[in-house]
Amino acid sequence: MTQLEAAKKHIITPLMRQIARDEKIKAALLCRRIAKGHIVILRNNKRTLKKVCAVGSGLRTKINANIGTSTDRKALKLEFKKLKIAVKYGADAVMDLSVGGNIPKIRKALIAKSDVPFGTVPIYEAAASSKQKYGNFLKMTSKDMMDVLERQAQDGVDFFTIHSGVTKSAIKLLKKKGRTLDIVSRGGAILAQWMHYNKKENPFYENYDTVLEIVKKYDIVLSLGDGMRPGAIADASDAVQLKELRTLGKLAKRAYNAGVSVIIEGPGHVPLNQIEKNVRWEKEICNGAPFYCLGPLVTDIAPGYDHITGAIGGALAASYGADFLCYVTPAEHLSHPTVADVKDGVIASRIAAHAADIVKTKTAKNKDKKMSDARKKRLWNKQISLSLDPEKARTYRNRLKLQVSNVCAMCGEYCSIKLMEKCMRA
Ligand code: SF4
Incomplete structure (x- = not known):
């Protein structure tokens, strides 16, 4: 039986449960969308994949x-x-x-x-x-x-x-x-x-x-x-x-x-x-x-x-x-x-x-919030680890020797985030 056939019979397969967990949606909802043909699971039944992947409505x-x-x-x-x-x-x-x-x-x-x-x-x-x-x-x-x-x-x-x-x-x-x-x-x-x-x-x-x-x-x-x-x-x-x-x-x-x-x-x-x-x-x-x-x-x-x-x-x-x-x-x-x-x-x-x-999703924004919070606190390692390309971010961060600590070389002593920190505290 294919995943689509199983979904049409309201059967939630182990693969569907795994995908629902990864995507943070309810397995029953995922199953209903597969049954309608609005979501598909990319996997040959001869394969065991380390990273399963579904594509379609309401998913990342x-x-x-x-x-x-x-x-x-x-x-x-x-x-x-x-x-x-x-x-x-x-x-x-x-x-x-x-x-x-x-x-x-x-x-x-x-x-x-x-x-x-x-x-x-x-x-x-x-x-x-x-x-x-x-x-x-x-x-x-x-x-x-x-x-x-x-x-x-x-x-x-x-x-x-x-x-x-x-x-x-x-x-x-x-x-x-x-x-x-x-x-x-x-x-x-x-x-x-x-x-x-x-x-x-x-x-x-x-x-x-x-x-x-x-x-x-x-x-x-x-x-x-x-x-x-x-x-x-x-x-x-x-x-x-x-x-x-x-x-x-x-x-x-x-x-x-x-x-x-x-x-x-x-x-x-x-x-x-x-x-x-x-x-x-x-x-x-x-x-x-x-x-x-x-x-x-x-x-x-x-x-x-x-x-x-x-x-x-x-x-x-x-x-x-x-x-x-x-x-x-x-x-x-x-x-x-x-x-x-x-x-x-x-x-x-x-x-x-x-x-x-x-x-289009509820969860994606959280990643950006985390980055903005780290940016405000000027937590450079955290910002780098949250980046899509940490290696490139680190290379840029380390490109110039800093005159003022805890800012970056873009604005230096006029770092707006740091200036506002003092201003907001006062
Ligand atoms: S120096 Fe400028 S670019 Fe760098 S963190 Fe501060 S405000 Fe942002």
Whole structure:
């Protein structure tokens, strides 16, 4: 029985109890929200996770960090380092997006070292292995794709991104309407190219019942990918994006009825004033399923700083109800991320998630109160320990030799907090 099926029968599983404790909510409430499909638990039933993670309504906003090899950079050691640093700085989940090297070996090695839920985009492995097998990824068969799903499920993958919404009719609409950037999703583009070459419908759409059967066996969460997401501000909220979202809404319902948990992936590049309606659309069209935002990036013009553009959009989206943020690194649009890029991306995303949680949960504010109290008392070690990045905070604190004790080098003897302390005491 899947967690969703158990919840529909009002059964509170040990995993639900554990999550309720971590999230500080009542287990019965958590169970009711799982039963409605508004909360999902990211865990393959073959895995025992050190850090369990649920995503959805009323819970802390979670963040995901993407790691994985590229066709130009295939070193597994580097990906181990990225996994370690992502989890150290607070990633609640990681996704292996490897497309280079021995992908099954890389995936197995990374899963074995991952204490947090582990996601993949199986079409990447299907394409890469088909390229080896046939000399051209376009020759892959539907069976090749389903076989990869089964293999990855057996290896313990906790959630899958499947681009079932990239359908023939969605591509027809894309051609008719036109866009600044046609398809920017790697999985979406692989499938669109495959469909064009083979003159066939998307196998993940056509064989959706087979997909559901596989993921249900392992209680894997299906992340319905937005292969047609806007990759340019000029394309945000267009007819193509909405058409795909409506398809995902129908597929989410079929999954729910089959006892499979789903989350819905969301855009992309979206201006600030369209973020609220994008969150509303997802919740309305997909029956309240958790929303997994890729950013959103609020401008196209900041390569090198896209962890910031993604965090601005992510904070706003999460404050309106998005549940899960996929980080963006400074290398986005430019290069394969380094370990330092992964750290910057995770921290930026954590800031966004926490800023949103201040307005949407009861407990997040307490952390800020503790920091403000320590700031007032100028308890430097406490402030550092409460920081999202204590090492960086300590480095800055120690950067200059202090002339006046118990303040910092910013205002020195004119420290407003210290001056007011005397004033308020008088
Ligand atoms: S010196 Fe200025 S910046 Fe530093 S703690 Fe005091 S008020 Fe804050």
